[in-house]
Amino acid sequence: MSTSSPAVAVPTHWYNITADLPKPPPPPLHPGTGEPIQPADLAALFPKALIAQEAASESYIEIPEPIRDIYATWRPSPLFRATRLEQELGTAARIYVKYEGASPVGSHKVNSAVAQAYFNADDGVTTLTTETGAGQWGSALAFACAMFGIDLEVWQVKASYATKPYRRHLIETYGGTVHPSPSELTESGRAVLADDPDSPGSLGVAVSEAVEVAASNPAARYALGSVLNHVLLHQTVIGQETIAQLRAAGEDSVDVIYGCAGGGSNLAGLAFPFLREVLHERAATRVVAAEPSACPSLTAGEYRYDHGDLAGLTPLLKMHTLGQDFVPSPIHAGGLRYHGMAPLLSHAVELGYVEGQAISQQDAFAAGILFSRTQGIVPAPEACHGLAAAVADLRGSSTPTAVVLGLSGHGQLDLPAYAAYLAGELTDT
Amino acid sequence: MSTSSPAVAVPTHWYNITADLPKPPPPPLHPGTGEPIQPADLAALFPKALIAQEAASESYIEIPEPIRDIYATWRPSPLFRATRLEQELGTAARIYVKYEGASPVGSHKVNSAVAQAYFNADDGVTTLTTETGAGQWGSALAFACAMFGIDLEVWQVKASYATKPYRRHLIETYGGTVHPSPSELTESGRAVLADDPDSPGSLGVAVSEAVEVAASNPAARYALGSVLNHVLLHQTVIGQETIAQLRAAGEDSVDVIYGCAGGGSNLAGLAFPFLREVLHERAATRVVAAEPSACPSLTAGEYRYDHGDLAGLTPLLKMHTLGQDFVPSPIHAGGLRYHGMAPLLSHAVELGYVEGQAISQQDAFAAGILFSRTQGIVPAPEACHGLAAAVADLRGSSTPTAVVLGLSGHGQLDLPAYAAYLAGELTDT
Numbered sequence: 001m002s003t004s005s006p007a008v009a010v011p012t013h014w015y016n017i018t019a020d021l022p023k024p025p026p027p028p029l030h031p032g033t034g035e036p037i038q039p040a041d042l043a044a045l046f047p048k049a050l051i052a053q054e055a056a057s058e059s060y061i062e063i064p065e066p067i068r069d070i071y072a073t074w075r076p077s078p079l080f081r082a083t084r085l086e087q088e089l090g091t092a093a094r095i096y097v098k099y100e101g102a103s104p105v106g107s108h109k110v111n112s113a114v115a116q117a118y119f120n121a122d123d124g125v126t127t128l129t130t131e132t133g134a135g136q137w138g139s140a141l142a143f144a145c146a147m148f149g150i151d152l153e154v155w156q157v158k159a160s161y162a163t164k165p166y167r168r169h170l171i172e173t174y175g176g177t178v179h180p181s182p183s184e185l186t187e188s189g190r191a192v193l194a195d196d197p198d199s200p201g202s203l204g205v206a207v208s209e210a211v212e213v214a215a216s217n218p219a220a221r222y223a224l225g226s227v228l229n230h231v232l233l234h235q236t237v238i239g240q241e242t243i244a245q246l247r248a249a250g251e252d253s254v255d256v257i258y259g260c261a262g263g264g265s266n267l268a269g270l271a272f273p274f275l276r277e278v279l280h281e282r283a284a285t286r287v288v289a290a291e292p293s294a295c296p297s298l299t300a301g302e303y304r305y306d307h308g309d310l311a312g313l314t315p316l317l318k319m320h321t322l323g324q325d326f327v328p329s330p331i332h333a334g335g336l337r338y339h340g341m342a343p344l345l346s347h348a349v350e351l352g353y354v355e356g357q358a359i360s361q362q363d364a365f366a367a368g369i370l371f372s373r374t375q376g377i378v379p380a381p382e383a384c385h386g387l388a389a390a391v392a393d394l395r396g397s398s399t400p401t402a403v404v405l406g407l408s409g410h411g412q413l414d415l416p417a418y419a420a421y422l423a424g425e426l427t428d429t
Numbered sequence: 430m431s432t433s434s435p436a437v438a439v440p441t442h443w444y445n446i447t448a449d450l451p452k453p454p455p456p457p458l459h460p461g462t463g464e465p466i467q468p469a470d471l472a473a474l475f476p477k478a479l480i481a482q483e484a485a486s487e488s489y490i491e492i493p494e495p496i497r498d499i500y501a502t503w504r505p506s507p508l509f510r511a512t513r514l515e516q517e518l519g520t521a522a523r524i525y526v527k528y529e530g531a532s533p534v535g536s537h538k539v540n541s542a543v544a545q546a547y548f549n550a551d552d553g554v555t556t557l558t559t560e561t562g563a564g565q566w567g568s569a570l571a572f573a574c575a576m577f578g579i580d581l582e583v584w585q586v587k588a589s590y591a592t593k594p595y596r597r598h599l600i601e602t603y604g605g606t607v608h609p610s611p612s613e614l615t616e617s618g619r620a621v622l623a624d625d626p627d628s629p630g631s632l633g634v635a636v637s638e639a640v641e642v643a644a645s646n647p648a649a650r651y652a653l654g655s656v657l658n659h660v661l662l663h664q665t666v667i668g669q670e671t672i673a674q675l676r677a678a679g680e681d682s683v684d685v686i687y688g689c690a691g692g693g694s695n696l697a698g699l700a701f702p703f704l705r706e707v708l709h710e711r712a713a714t715r716v717v718a719a720e721p722s723a724c725p726s727l728t729a730g731e732y733r734y735d736h737g738d739l740a741g742l743t744p745l746l747k748m749h750t751l752g753q754d755f756v757p758s759p760i761h762a763g764g765l766r767y768h769g770m771a772p773l774l775s776h777a778v779e780l781g782y783v784e785g786q787a788i789s790q791q792d793a794f795a796a797g798i799l800f801s802r803t804q805g806i807v808p809a810p811e812a813c814h815g816l817a818a819a820v821a822d823l824r825g826s827s828t829p830t831a832v833v834l835g836l837s838g839h840g841q842l843d844l845p846a847y848a849a850y851l852a853g854e855l856t857d858t
Contacts, residue, residue: 070805072509073507073509073804073805073806074507074531078502078503080502084576102503102531104806104807106841143805146801146802146803146805147513147805165844165845165848166842166844166845167844169844169845169847169848170807170841170844172847172848172851173798173801173807173844173851174801174802174807175802369602372575372602373575373604374575375502376499376502376533376572376575376576377502377533378533378599378602378603412595412599412841412842413595413841413842415594415596415598415599415602416594416595418598418601418602419594419598419601422601422602
């Protein structure tokens with residue numbers, strides 16, 4: 001019998017792992033001075049509440065009622081036991097799946113988007129800017145901005161804007177505006193176009209455009225969908241719900257958590273509440289961060305200070321990085337094509353609480369097909385990486401472990417990638 | 430505060446409205462003899478259990494455990510109060526939304542697909558055939574067949590096969606096979622192609638191809654996604670859950686139910702459990718069946734015996750029909766482009782328990798945009814028709830009614846239609 005644990009409540013607080021870590025994460029540095037960044041340095045880009053959360057030291061931060069009100073339309077998100085996958089793998093493990101794809105936009109991204117839109121609206125901000133690649137974050141923020149009456153301008157990497165129109169249409173359906181990046185609307189965009197009028201764009205350029213517009217408009221701010229501490233914080237509703245749902249299902253401890261990691265917010269949101277128990281020596285849960293072998297920041301990157309964008313406008317962040325100018329191959333898991341890893345998650349890796357694992361695109365889609373045909377949900381290509389890591393570990397295992405798979409979103413807007421895989425057209429690079 | 434009522438259980442039985450109707454619905458007639466059809470006449474197409482359900486007289490039919498087990502991965506489906514839509518409409522009505530889009534394929538179709546696949550597998554059937562237009566039904570059945578190890582062959586209307594590949598990819602991801610219809614694989618298909626090699630196909634031809642293949646293979650059966658009694662029966666989990674969820678939210682009665690109606694299964698599934706209370710004179714709930722003005726079987730069709738397909742191979746069904754050769758305009762709500770209405774729903778209309786209402790495509794998409802920007806869920810174009818009927822009735826209303834909107838699915842694979850609407854490119858025909 002599948003386990004659905006609907007009696008669990010939506011969390012009232014976000015969990016801040018910083019409060020429980022044995023040593024604090026290295027601070028972000030100002031890109032000009034190289035000194036630790038001050039809250040005032042961030043005021044042009046983010047509202048007060050998010051800046052405070054970025055440096056918060058308390059263990060729990062209350063979730064305002066208007067945010068919980070919107071969370072309640074799809075949260076608590078489903079947790080179910082993947083019994084048919086267990087049978088197919090011939091494993092003695094009990095596999096639980098925490099599924100974020102039932103959200104209005106089909107991924108976990110809304111957990112932070114709703115919070116960011118609320119705190120900006122509460123601070124009098126009337127316009128948000130952001131960048132997006134394939135459009136997961138852009139569409140999540142468009143949803144959230146519609147809920148709180150904020151205008152949204154999205155710079156979408158031109159290659160995706162042209163070839164993957166569905167999420168662009170989703171942003172527009174919510175009332176947001178989408179610009180292909182590089183655009184003629186910013187100095188950053190015009191500079192790139194002057195050099196190469198046919199530039200397909202990149203996330204790095206799109207960040208620069210969105211930041212430039214926000215910084216030049218006092219009523220506008222900028223929003224980022226991963227990497228930063230406050231984004232990871234907002235995602236901790238996932239892990240808190242999972243712990244409560246597992247208890248309701250009679251599982252008091254978890255042996256391993258598997259999830260995908262691009263910027264890191266989805267995995268951190270699931271794992272950090274479990275790591276709280278590990279940090280207090282009440283549990284011994286392993287956390288596996290599955291990343292694409294085409295963009296392996298944890299398994300092949302360096303742990304050092306680096307910029308978050310190509311142009312070097314953002315603060316320097318201590319993280320696992322492939323270098324700010326690293327350009328990953330065009331794999332289908334667009335959400336995992338980032339050169340760095342969230343500083344908090346990188347810190348947890350350095351301390352030994354999280355381990356990276358690189359997964360090939362072929363193995364990822366094979367796991368996605370297996371999951372689709374056993375459990376019935378087509379996973380987002382990003383999420384397939386976490387599934388593949390679990391499948392490799394658990395197939396034929398006679399150890400009765402309890403494991404949790406984080407399924408960050410559905411793949412209904414990524415079906416052409418599945419078709420390409422089934423047709424044998426995908427490569428690993 | 431939005432109302433989410435997760436403490437409600439998945440129903441253990443389906444509700445059969447036939448048992449409570451003041452007079453029975455007119456029986457289906459054999460296409461050759463014109464006499465009421467006998468169970469044996471259907472044995473080549475359907476498994477025993479479904480044939481029995483088609484003519485069942487008991488009020489409740491138990492849902493087998495393996496079906497409930499799969500239902501439990503997304504059911505009970507969400508019920509929430511649409512407070513932001515209420516504010517936008519300036520209405521005193523309390524608007525509740527029952528949302529089927531959180532299912533693995535994004536619509537209500539899986540409720541019957543899982544049941545049909547189970548009963549076929551239980552009867553030793555190894556292959557199912559079906560037709561699909563835009564692909565909602567085909568993808569739902571592909572999901573269900575994957576769960577029970579049944580091979581699936583889908584004939585998809587060639588126009589959709591070529592222009593709307595996402596749901597075709599979804600069927601293939603689940604392991605199903607998709608043939609563009611008309612195909613060279615059947616006599617019916619070859620006959621059409623001989624006449625017109627460039628035929629874009631139609632649901633009528635696709636039905637004929639799927640039926641022909643099932644009838645010629647003893648291990649194969651045919652599956653239909655709407656119209657028939659057993660399909661409506663399976664959908665009654667929707668309404669039963671809604672009643673329980675409303676009670677948990679403190680609502681003991683509902684004044685009006687709004688839903689879209691193409692073949693009729695989604696609306697019947699929501700409304701019939703409420704009509705049970707009306708039939709027993711314990712409630713006075715109105716039921717509004719919203720249909721496209723481009724395909725208005727209830728509001729402009731005749732109530733008479735007609736075939737379910739173009740070629741006249743199916744039994745004669747007493748229903749509201751625009752004629753078996755009616756070809757609706759190519760509106761985007763593909764699921765509502767059917768010439769007839771389910772006999773049971775038609776019968777309920779004739780008895781005065783359900784009222785039809787025609788909605789233009791423009792009004793439907795306008796309601797879809799309004800709903801997206803207030804409640805955050807982009808509705809399927811089909812579902813927009815029910816929303817539009819509710820919006821027209823409730824805007825500015827000072828009457829504190831309690832209403833339920835049936836939201837049969839999400840529109841993430843229909844986003845190009847929203848883009849066309851926003852660009853002013855849609856017409857009403």
